Amino acid sequence: MNRIKNYSFFQTFWLVILRMLVGWHFLYEGVSKMLNHGWSAYPYLMDSGGFMAEFFRSIAANPVMLTVVNYINIYGLTLVGLGLILGCFASMASVGGILFLAMYYLSHPPFIGADYLMPTEGSYLWIDKNLIEAAVLFVLICFPTSRIIGFDRYIFRKKIKDK
Amino acid sequence: MANENAQNQDKSRPESPGRRNALKTLATVPVLGALAYGVYKKQQYSRQMRDVSDVFPLSKEKTSIPELNPDGKTIRIGIIGCGIRGKQLLRAAGFATPQSLQDLIDGEKADKKDTRYQMFREQESLNIAITGVCDIFDSFAEEGIAAGANIYREGLNGKYGAAPKRYRHYQEMLAADDVDAVIIAAPDHWHGTMAMDAARAGKHVYCEKPATWTVPETYMLRDTIKQTGVVFQLGHQGRQVDSYHKAKEIIDKGLLGPITLIEVCTNRNDPNGAWVYEIKPDSNPQTIDWKQFEGNPDRIAEYMDYMTKNNLLRYVGPDDRGKFSLERFFRWRCWWDYSTGLSGDLLTHEYDAINQLLDVGIPHSATSSGGVYFFKDGRTVPDVLQTTFEFPDKNMTMLYSATLASNRNRGKVIMGHDASMEVGDTLTVKIDSQSSRYWDKMVEGKIKPDVPFYTYVPGKSDVDAITSATELYFAQRGLLYSYIGGKRYDTTFLHIREWLECIRDRSRQPSCNINAAFEEAITAHMGTRAYLEGRTKYWDKDREEIV
Numbered sequence: 001m002n003r004i005k006n007y008s009f010f011q012t013f014w015l016v017i018l019r020m021l022v023g024w025h026f027l028y029e030g031v032s033k034m035l036n037h038g039w040s041a042y043p044y045l046m047d048s049g050g051f052m053a054e055f056f057r058s059i060a061a062n063p064v065m066l067t068v069v070n071y072i073n074i075y076g077l078t079l080v081g082l083g084l085i086l087g088c089f090a091s092m093a094s095v096g097g098i099l100f101l102a103m104y105y106l107s108h109p110p111f112i113g114a115d116y117l118m119p120t121e122g123s124y125l126w127i128d129k130n131l132i133e134a135a136v137l138f139v140l141i142c143f144p145t146s147r148i149i150g151f152d153r154y155i156f157r158k159k160i161k162d163k
Numbered sequence: 164m165a166n167e168n169a170q171n172q173d174k175s176r177p178e179s180p181g182r183r184n185a186l187k188t189l190a191t192v193p194v195l196g197a198l199a200y201g202v203y204k205k206q207q208y209s210r211q212m213r214d215v216s217d218v219f220p221l222s223k224e225k226t227s228i229p230e231l232n233p234d235g236k237t238i239r240i241g242i243i244g245c246g247i248r249g250k251q252l253l254r255a256a257g258f259a260t261p262q263s264l265q266d267l268i269d270g271e272k273a274d275k276k277d278t279r280y281q282m283f284r285e286q287e288s289l290n291i292a293i294t295g296v297c298d299i300f301d302s303f304a305e306e307g308i309a310a311g312a313n314i315y316r317e318g319l320n321g322k323y324g325a326a327p328k329r330y331r332h333y334q335e336m337l338a339a340d341d342v343d344a345v346i347i348a349a350p351d352h353w354h355g356t357m358a359m360d361a362a363r364a365g366k367h368v369y370c371e372k373p374a375t376w377t378v379p380e381t382y383m384l385r386d387t388i389k390q391t392g393v394v395f396q397l398g399h400q401g402r403q404v405d406s407y408h409k410a411k412e413i414i415d416k417g418l419l420g421p422i423t424l425i426e427v428c429t430n431r432n433d434p435n436g437a438w439v440y441e442i443k444p445d446s447n448p449q450t451i452d453w454k455q456f457e458g459n460p461d462r463i464a465e466y467m468d469y470m471t472k473n474n475l476l477r478y479v480g481p482d483d484r485g486k487f488s489l490e491r492f493f494r495w496r497c498w499w500d501y502s503t504g505l506s507g508d509l510l511t512h513e514y515d516a517i518n519q520l521l522d523v524g525i526p527h528s529a530t531s532s533g534g535v536y537f538f539k540d541g542r543t544v545p546d547v548l549q550t551t552f553e554f555p556d557k558n559m560t561m562l563y564s565a566t567l568a569s570n571r572n573r574g575k576v577i578m579g580h581d582a583s584m585e586v587g588d589t590l591t592v593k594i595d596s597q598s599s600r601y602w603d604k605m606v607e608g609k610i611k612p613d614v615p616f617y618t619y620v621p622g623k624s625d626v627d628a629i630t631s632a633t634e635l636y637f638a639q640r641g642l643l644y645s646y647i648g649g650k651r652y653d654t655t656f657l658h659i660r661e662w663l664e665c666i667r668d669r670s671r672q673p674s675c676n677i678n679a680a681f682e683e684a685i686t687a688h689m690g691t692r693a694y695l696e697g698r699t700k701y702w703d704k705d706r707e708e709i710v
Binding site: 027028031054061086149151157 | 184187188189191192195198201202206275278
């Protein structure tokens with residue numbers, strides 16, 4: 001917790017901003033899927049490539065698994081977004097976010113020769129935005145701010161006092 | 164709690180640690196407000212921008228498949244012709260050869276993703292029995308028998324049911340008491356004759372397309388089916404394609420505007436697609452009944468009569484009809500002596516789809532051109548064919564364009580003044596930039612012309628929704644919701660199923676009944692005759708004659 005106390009104003013400010021940006025991204029991904037009634041991960045999973053493609057396609061091919069995955073995506077993304085924005089169990093939310101991003105990265109790895117139907121807005125080689133966002137979440141876990149700005153300040157207040 | 168604390172302490176000290184705590188705890192909550200506002204505005208915008216229901220109203224109707232009649236009796240089926248298509252039809256009906264299923268089982272073992280065997284096993288049972296198998300080639304007959312006996316849908320060395328009886332002549336099968344209905348998958352030159360004989364014997368008929376080989380038999384077939392009252396279904400399984408129902412709704416509601424041109428195509432680029440089928444190793448004059456293959460004498464007389472009168476003998480043969488030929492037996496589609504060419508084999512599917520959607524009926528005229536340009540293997544039927552059908556009553560032209568030597572994908576496109584629609588397993592509607600109907604919406608920016616505006620994807624839950632860009636991207640590549648209501652259906656299975664249900668409930672009519680079959684056959688014959696004679700052929704509506 002020492003590190004927290006040592007943040008300068010700008011360090012805290014920008015770390016919180018970073019948390020907000022990632023949180024916003026997750027939350028809106030979740031909410032937009034919630035509002036789009038016919039949404040399903042099916043085409044995305046079927047479009048999977050790379051060494052784990054078979055695994056992702058088998059999820060798409062199994063109606064029960066697909067339904068579960070759809071729910072996990074819709075509500076999981078929303079919860080991760082809320083957690084990051086509100087600073088509520090933010091570390092847990094970050095870990096959840098990293099898991100999501102890892103799945104997205106592994107299902108569509110930007111390897112040489114990989115070819116996807118899903119159009120991308122940029123050019124990627126080995127590193128894509130999923131990987132970068134996952135790294136951002138690792139940074140946020142190592143430099144937590146939710147106990148300074150966020151619900152965790154209240155949730156974990158006793159522990160702080162004890163220390 | 165934090166809030167209350169903050170407020171309580173606020174009264175005593177304006178800058179208390181409690182207040183600061185509360186502020187820091189809740190500092191980011193407004194971000195949620197901002198996001199909520201953004202989502203609200205975005206929803207409002209999309210509702211407004213996508214509200215095209217006044218000019219593009221569509222029902223939420225989805226195609227459903229009615230339950231199989233629970234009290235229906237078991238229908239006993241005889242199959243005539245167990246070649247490539249015959250075996251496909253048997254399989255669609257639930258009866259596959261052990262060998263073909265073994266291939267699927269092995270496929271599943273090699274690749275877990277290969278679920279074809281599982282899907283076949285799960286396919287609904289149609290409450291039928293295969294009691295008769297007729298083929299003039301021994302191996303095909305044996306395969307048909309093996310398929311018919313494979314009632315438990317097993318691979319090799321499995322448990323099988325009773326073997327259906329083999330008939331060497333279809334007439335013998337038609338005389339059998341234990342056959343209620345027949346599936347005809349013989350070559351084209353036998354379709355009409357067999358269908359008529361079956362109807363006269365009181366058997367219901369599922370007949371592969373095209374309905375007939377000669378023009379005169381087309382009238383006879385229609386009369387015979389109507390007089391005998393048997394249930395007749397022509398094998399255009401396209402009638403069962405889910406998206407066609409939505410396409411019909413779009414057309415019927417006039418959402419495309421006046422339709423003046425329809426373009427339909429066939430593109431294939433492999434020997435199999437060009438009817439160069441495998442010659443089976445065990446085929447010879449002993450295992451093939453060539454005499455029966457030659458055809459019905461009345462039909463041959465009608466064929467020769469037309470060819471002679473119109474000076475078209477160069478299209479007859481070149482081999483003598485009586486001369487045994489393995490090539491002609493297995494690749495009969497390449498010769499007019501047995502075939503109806505591209506018109507009968509492939510144009511008919513396209514025409515029947517359009518007839519289903521627009522109820523166009525028989526065209527006023529047909530003009531054809533083409534030739535044998537790629538498969539110079541001695542065939543007489545062209546491998547490239549263009550036929551233009553005119554429908555002046557409908558103010559419309561239908562253009563059929565085919566090559567067997569290019570795989571370039573060209574869709575079925577229906578062109579209206581207001582919008583065009585590409586029809587396949589999915590539908591894509593594009594608004595025309597000069598449309599009158601959608602002009603105001605285009606000016607308002609609510610509709611963008613010339614880009615996919617509406618896509619129908621079978622099985623998607625919001626059938627009336629304008630599709631999002633990503634979904635569209637996947638849909639156009641056939642990667643979206645290939646399951647209908649969680650189930651994937653084989654259209655041939657559905658087409659046979661419909662025929663059987665009409666036999667069980669005689670108040671119902673099959674979708675590709677004898678009237679549709681008559682229109683299909685006449686239209687195909689017009690295209691063929693226009694090609695052979697090298698001149699436009701007309702349909703005299705009143706006299707019901709091709710002139």
